[in-house]
Amino acid sequence: DQQVKQNSPSLSVQEGRISILNCDYTNSMFDYFLWYKKYPAEGPTFLISISSIKDKNEDGRFTVFLNKSAKHLSLHIVPSQPGDSAVYFCAARDNYGQNFVFGPGTRLSVLP
Amino acid sequence: KAGVTQTPRYLIKTRGQQVTLSCSPISGHRSVSWYQQTPGQGLQFLFEYFSETQRNKGNFPGRFSGRQFSNSRSEMNVSTLELGDSALYLCASSLAAGVNEQFFGPGTRLTVL
Numbered sequence: 465d466q467q468v469k470q471n472s473p474s475l476s477v478q479e480g481r482i483s484i485l486n487c488d489y490t491n492s493m494f495d496y497f498l499w500y501k502k503y504p505a506e507g508p509t510f511l512i513s514i515s516s517i518k519d520k521n522e523d524g525r526f527t528v529f530l531n532k533s534a535k536h537l538s539l540h541i542v543p544s545q546p547g548d549s550a551v552y553f554c555a556a557r558d559n560y561g562q563n564f565v566f567g568p569g570t571r572l573s574v575l576p
Numbered sequence: 577k578a579g580v581t582q583t584p585r586y587l588i589k590t591r592g593q594q595v596t597l598s599c600s601p602i603s604g605h606r607s608v609s610w611y612q613q614t615p616g617q618g619l620q621f622l623f624e625y626f627s628e629t630q631r632n633k634g635n636f637p638g639r640f641s642g643r644q645f646s647n648s649r650s651e652m653n654v655s656t657l658e659l660g661d662s663a664l665y666l667c668a669s670s671l672a673a674g675v676n677e678q679f680f681g682p683g684t685r686l687t688v689l
Contacts, residue, residue: 468618496676507580507666507680508619553618557676563609563632564678568618 467491468556470567479576483541487554487567490535494556494565499528499539502551502569511552512539544574578603580669580681588687594655597684601648601669607631608650609678610642613664622665625650626673654686662688 469488477483487497495516500508514521514528514537521528527540541548554567581600589595601608610622621634625644642652648669654661664685668678 470618498676500680505682507668507682509680510677513676555619563621563624563634564619565621566611566619 466568467494468554468565468567470552470554470570472570473568474571474573476573476575477544479546479574480543483539483544483548483572483574485539485541485552485554485570485572487537487539488535489537489556489565491556491558491565492535493558493560496557497528497530497537498555498557498564499526500553500555500566501548502553508553541572544572546574546576548572549574580667580679582665582667582681582684584684585682586685586687588689589657590689591657591659593657594653595657595686597652597654597665597667597686599650599652599667599669599681601650601667602679605669605671605679606648607670607673607675608644608648609668609670610650610652611666611668612636613666613683614662619666622652624673631673657688659688662686 498513499511502508530537551569553569555564583598607626609624611619624632628644639655644650664683666683668680670678
């Protein structure tokens with residue numbers, strides 16, 4: 465039973481447009497969420513995070529939105545660039561500071 | 577500052593064998609976590625070590641074990657390998673247990689034939 469879901473295995477976006485990656489979770493004890501980006505043959509790299517006390521966190525072109533009532537978060541990339549093409553993982557951590565739970569990932573392709 | 581290093585990068589084993597993977601965290605980091613990544617499954621948490629103690633364990637059989645040394649380096653062992661153990665094994669380090677930002681190594685690609 466997946467506690468963190470990323471229902472879109474892949475997404476294609478034109479360069480310069482907005483990329484929106486979605487993530488849903490089932491465990492209401494999760495209180496910290498992170499997005500990681502992974503290129504082939506490399507480990508995931510931390511991108512941006514959000515605490516459950518916030519509903520938005522912005523860092524440059526990347527913005528994460530959290531809707532706690534819907535147990536949904538999304539990552540917006542504006543404008544999308546070809547270098548953003550990677551697999552994006554959503555991860556969550558519960559308020560006991562236990563292990564991270566990762567989603568299965570969404571492969572983003574930004575087309576020039 | 578050097579990143580997280582994992583050795584070896586690639587391994588091929590046969591069913592029934594055992595394997596040991598190694599992870600060296602970023603200097604100063606004391607927490608090491610291990611993950612298994614398989615196609616379509618995302619990253620599944622194996623265990624976390626902090627100060628040479630296993631702090632948390634995921635839902636994996638006892639064939640998967642690990643340990644951490646006094647210099648924070650960690651090893652993961654899988655005994656009696658099965659075909660389904662073929663995966664990318666990732667190690668991540670963080671300053672301390674419970675710290676939210678983890679830094680991942682490049683992984684060890686294990687193939688079980």
